[in-house]
Amino acid sequence: TSQMDFFTEYGEGNRYKIEEVIGKGSYGVVCSALDTHTGEKVAIKKINDIFEHVSDATRILREIKLLRLLRHPDIVEIKHILLPPSRREFKDIYVVFELMESDLHQVIKANDDLTPEHYQFFLYQLLRGLKYIHTANVFHRDLKPKNILANADCKLKICDFGLARVAISDTPTAIFWTVLQFPPTMLTISFGYSISITAANFLSCFRIISQQGGTEHLSYVDLFSPSIHQQ
Template structure:
């Protein structure tokens, strides 16, 4: 594999051996005169996540000795669709500026275009994710739930204000630190909202347990309401410490949803495919059983059930929007605790609390621009544009990073692949009229 850096492979290798000699660090500094910082309690590089479109390792940044996350996106340019998807995710990671949304800290400089096949992105390293916390024996108080839910919605408001749909909100994509700070991650399925309702959108999105009913029922167009459904499912999972709708097929998934919410009306199914609508209309009527939500946990309050029921409205048109959810009384205490204890914008440079004068839940300054996607019509064009974007994005004052193929962990890192197909979001059921 070609060494990734602004200098040649030979120069980077000579620099590494001159300064460090072979060791366990996957990352090395690309400048020969730069001395790597190796902390005395250095931890070995190790894998921490395998997703649908890449793998993530916890590694050490040789420039300052800090632990960071290194995401490898392999086989980027196999097809035009995959190349555009990776470029979109890369642009989003560089666009984001929000405490509750993961963003790119650095991108490893690409090699010559002939050897350019993989992307390496450096992000902040978080300690865990919400899935691991939910399934652990760790106690989750009502305050924990409120603080986590507030941060999810706060980050989601930022994304939706930038006209971005995440399309895969789930506990495993919500990173958490020991101080309870939460960040939304993994934008491999994210895209800009489609204003034209006649344009079809892919249905192969969102892990099934968190998939909105309109997608389960074959809707060809959807909006930000699909993310809010996912957040509602996660809210219930935080309260009950179990997945709310856990079925083996999309049809069974829909059955579990109607068992709780009751049979949808014809108006509620106005956006779904005809076959799905006819299937539901033929089934016996089911009344709503929202009282079941009270049994999720001893911490489930009337306010919690009221908010949850509005998030889990069957019809996307009736589902609560993120700005309205943030103003719900249930989140008042979570907002207060977050801004008093964890939010960086609420503290002065001297470490003293200050009067918070900005909007509690800031929006993006502008919508994310995806017009470039329509301009690129070949893999070669995408590769050339992506390489220029990476080179131009990074600061000239920063010492560039390169891969160290002499690392003891490099062989394992280089052979890392994406998740097994069984771990990917399942394809939607094809309804028949």
């Protein structure tokens, strides 16, 4: 994808130097790029014909609004939104995200040597991000490994808020929210449990979270069982 093909009549596009295509879908294409103003590598998502279908436009607008408001280390960040020179030319939209190397689905699929500590760190980040999201009364509603971006340093970031909804929820259980204030090394102190998380345990916990539509009604022990073995 050439610079000219990717940025059609978007003056601000000159700021970014397109490097390669890293994703394609029915919505359009995602390219990695270099921000010539900051020297930072970014991901640019081009969404074609945004106003062709009202449902698609609504979903995209919802995601952009939420990601501009939800700022957290475990949530992917929107860096910039490229607007056309005039409203009459507003056909496609370009959203600039921080660049992540892969997603959790690919990480688990491609790595047989991940340790229980890796999965513990994955789950900790996921729960910490969800805690922040639910504090804002937002429910992701499409949480799956492909919607969790990942880097080689095991850093995860939740993405794709197109199906998310904002709602007033019940007060979460105190035990669940309190434990998330502690780093992973402190998790065994409050409850006297040792944690041994394997790939199967991690995916099992992940399914519990997804099926519940959130984690605010699950206690810490319920969430990790049977991954937790009492000492």
